[in-house]
Amino acid sequence: MEFNPKKSVCLTMSSSKIISLEKFVINGVQLLNVDEKWKKVERSFYSLYGLGCKPKFLNPYLIGFLFKQYCQSIFRHVLDNILIPSSILNELETRQNFLLKRIIGLKKFTHISPLYEALKIESSKLYETFSLKPRFFSSKMNPIQAKIVEIFNESQEPCYDIDGGIQQLKQILTKISTSEPTEHDILSNFINTMIHCIEVVLSSSETYRSHLVTEFLIQILIQFSNNPTEILIQNKILLYLISINRANSDTVRSRLFEILKKYLDTLNLASNGELDEKIFSKFQQICLEGTRDSNLSAQKNAIKAAFQLQVPSEKNCKIINGFLSLLEHDSNTEIRLLVLNSIAINNLTFNFIKNYLIYDSVEEMRQKALEIIEKKVPNKFFDSNFKQKIINCLIRNKDEELLVKFIKKWVNLDANSEACLEILKFLNDLELEKIWFTDMGYDYLVYIEEKNFFVLKLLLNEILQDGYDDFLSKLKDLIQVDKLLENFNLVFMIRAFLKFHQDAFMIGFLTSYSKLVYKMIVPKINKMNTLNLYNLIELLCSLELDKFKILKDIIYFSNCTSSNFECVYESLLKKxxxxxxxxxxxxxxxxxxxxxxxxxxxxxxxxxxxxxxxxxxxxxxxxxxxxxxxxxxxxxxxxxxxxxxxxQNIIEYLVENLIIKHFSNLDPKVRSLAARALGHASLLSIDIAANYFDIFNKMIYLDYSEPVSEATKSLVNIILSFSDKIGLSSEFLFIAFERLENQLDCTDSQCKYLACEGFCKLLLNNIPIPNKPIILSKLVLIYFRSDQDNDSTSLKLKACLGEFFQQFKNDELYNGYHNYQNSILLSKTIKTVLRFLIKKNLPISVLKQACKFYYYLTSECKNARLVIINIILEEIFSISANYYLTQKLIEALVEFNIHERDIDLEKKCGTSVKYINQAFDQLQKLFERFKDEKWVMARENEVRNLIFTIRMFKNRFNIQTKRKSSEKNQANKENLPNKSLTLPKRFKNN
Structure with a gap:
């Protein structure tokens, strides 16, 4: 029904009134009339003149692409949502024809249909909607076409018999196949009619009815496979679906991939389904393009459809490579989770998940990656190193339930298996002795020990639920003196059992062995493995032996100068x-x-x-x-x-007579011990620290290796303890900070680690440090460069710095202002870091890794990401003459985005407003300066998204500011005194 809304007040339908409105609104969005929309299309197309979109200037295929991508989509939403008369569609079609011919440089009367076909541009007439019968069919349809349309119309009903409808189509097809050869075009009409019906279904705005017809279409594709004619029809429909994968309508693309997904699921290629190789390859191609679709719904459906098209055995599978690219680069966590859940497991994907995703910055991704590994990865892929990685991740995530599942996967817990032997086998597979670095100190040893105790606790709880007595009897058979002296894993298992299950029988049984074991340990101390000795000593100390006697005997019989035995002494002294x-x-x-x-x-x-x-x-x-x-x-x-x-203080006397004289010893071990002893003594008194402070500075400057490490450690402890008493303006402290900063660049990994650890402690304790931004920048660069080495010190250094950065920005010891200052200070270090990485001419991937680190680090930090964006923009403008460096910085810039949690919304003005306005102005300036450069326009969408986000927050602040000022003006007006205006005397005569 057509009526003039300007002359009609309302439209009556049944007993209700429909008020006539000048505006058409859907979901709060005002839709302008089609004519105004088309004028916007024309204006947008002519605005592309700056890109060279002029008559006889650009390739026609490129013009067609630009028209579809940037212009035609403007009025698609209107055509998809409202009913438009044929006359309006014909007018739009004519105007579209003239517009394209003028831009390409063709004459007015050129045939447009071949042009549309060549450029793959859809006619506006295809959007003419219909309720039951397609209007673009001729009014004089033949009986076969009418029957097909009727079947498709009936398939929109909820209770429609799909199998019955397919049988009707097959009966029509049978009649066609038995017809005379002169009527061969009837089959072509049959196929074209079905395809026209599918076109309408895909572009329809009625979601529910389209879903019902989609189910009917999928069954057609499945059941039309009994003879060559049916297979021909099936292939024609599939090829049509493949041809519309780049449709301008988001709805069409989304429904296309939904149909493919359901069709492939029903076909079940993974088990016994078959598909033509050429069509399979085309399906792969369009689904791969769909996984990068700009529409979220279409992208999700494409990923679900691509799931069935993976070929894990293929070395270079397109779908798997596309999935890996999405996992690595897509910023949408929902998409990444869907891809991770869909991706097939082979060597390539397994290595990617193992090396990257279990350490992902998003918690949901880490959790999902671990769950997939537990469900899909066979036991043969788990080596000792990978098992340790899994255990570390799950303990860090505090996911005890999933850790138990992994333990059950790794350990055979069948009733017939011998539990003790299975635990020993599990411990052997973990290769614990390779990860317990005794040279890293007692604290690290205890940390590793507690972690493995926790794993064994879960394992023992699972085993001892059924066979507690059997486990004890088997453990008793395994306990022999020789095995205890040599088998590290057996001793550790016994320690874990006694720690969590104080069984009196086992304690008594071990006590009877303890004296014999101890007698055999003492003469072999220097020859024994350090970890074995440590474990045995810990086991014996948990029994009834004299701990002080053990300590004295070890000091007497062992070579105490060896650092390998220090953990044993320290473990005893702690008791x-x-x-x-x-x-x-x-x-x-x-x-x-x-x-x-x-x-x-x-x-x-x-x-x-x-x-x-x-x-x-x-x-x-x-x-x-x-x-x-x-x-x-x-x-x-x-x-x-x-x-x-x-x-005289007795400690000073001991220092002078027992310690100082050993600093000149030629043995570096003696010098390091002297430095350690002096460091401990200096902590007793401010006077001692002040008297001997210069010794540590000189040792760091002149000595090497172990003595320098001990001096560095002592220096940091003294500054922490007495910085407020010595005075930060002291010359000693200034020299000390200079020495420590030089240690950050030294080649000795242990000295570098201690210097980094020292600065971390000083910064976390809010000790004022000279050149704090430079120190923080050096710490960030050391964090990245620690990946180059895989030794234990580098791993420990990376772990230390990672924990420091997290605490530094979220330090709970101080107030919110202090945390804010820390976050801003850490954000500003990106300037030095990026300059260093660019100067070293490192690849863009390293630059992006640094930006991802900062993006993760500045989460929930007010204004920090705004500061980073402004700093990068300032750097871009300072080196804009160098395109290569500018390109690198723009790649770094687009790694950042702004969310509500990144902005101080409570203050409404001030710092946040300043940073937002500055970022917005610089981004606009960036876009204007480089809009003609291809290497910048390649990242145009990301830059535009960033501008849009910042503009949104800018507008929000402006609205709030205007509202406040208007309220203030209104209040001032209300408070004005109500007095008549009195003119001065000199104006009265006038």
């Missing part, structure tokens, strides 16, 4: 109280005063002494026991007739 440690210190001091030792023995005593001091906390130093020790030492030294001033 003693302060009083026992102080007695041990006194005995060592007394021996040093009374006896003359050889060089080797002296190193041994100094090593143990420094370890004892290192295990004592600051509170233990400051408590009354330390005062008692000083008095006791004074009394005993006086009894020994030693010339000591009783007013």
């Amino acid at each position: 003693f109280d302060t009083k026992t440690k102080l007695n041990l210190i006194w005995n060592m001091y007394k021996d040093l005063f009374e006896k003359q030792f050889e060089k080797k023995e002296l190193k041994k005593i100094l090593s143990v002494l420094s370890l004892v001091l290192s295990t004592m906390t600051n509170d233990e130093y400051k408590n009354a026991n330390m005062l008692d020790l000083n008095l006791d030492l004074n009394d005993r030294l006086n009894d020994l007739d030693m010339n000591i001033d009783l007013n």
